[in-house]
Amino acid sequence: PRGLPRLRALFERWVKRVSIEIDSGCIYISGAVEFDDRPGPVRDALASMVRGWHSALERAIRIAVEEGHLRPDTDAVQMLFEIHGLILALHHDARFLRLPGAMERVQRAFDHVLAHYMTAPR
Numbered sequence: 001p002r003g004l005p006r007l008r009a010l011f012e013r014w015v016k017r018v019s020i021e022i023d024s025g026c027i028y029i030s031g032a033v034e035f036d037d038r039p040g041p042v043r044d045a046l047a048s049m050v051r052g053w054h055s056a057l058e059r060a061i062r063i064a065v066e067e068g069h070l071r072p073d074t075d076a077v078q079m080l081f082e083i084h085g086l087i088l089a090l091h092h093d094a095r096f097l098r099l100p101g102a103m104e105r106v107q108r109a110f111d112h113v114l115a116h117y118m119t120a121p122r
Helices: 004-024 029-034 041-066 077-096 102-117
Strands: none
Touching: 004 041, 004 077, 004 102, 029 041, 041 077, 077 102
């Protein structure tokens, strides 16, 4: 469904994908490190895919605002930044540091982000 249920589903599927990548790594994070200062078609393709994903998430956030699930003054770009930051932290803690509980922590952090932006219960 549109709005917050869709945003939650996108995040949950993203976290599920990360759980698979814990052993293999993430092409986008690895690519960002490898190609951040190397112009060319590989960097362009990776950046384009990340921008596409960001666009889809930003749209989901804006729809959640339109549906009245998130406050009207929600800054969609800021919220997207915060959500993306959670995923980067998850990769760092789960893959690099191998810290137990990272999956649970990212879900709690996402709930905190949502709580900040959500409208009062109807």
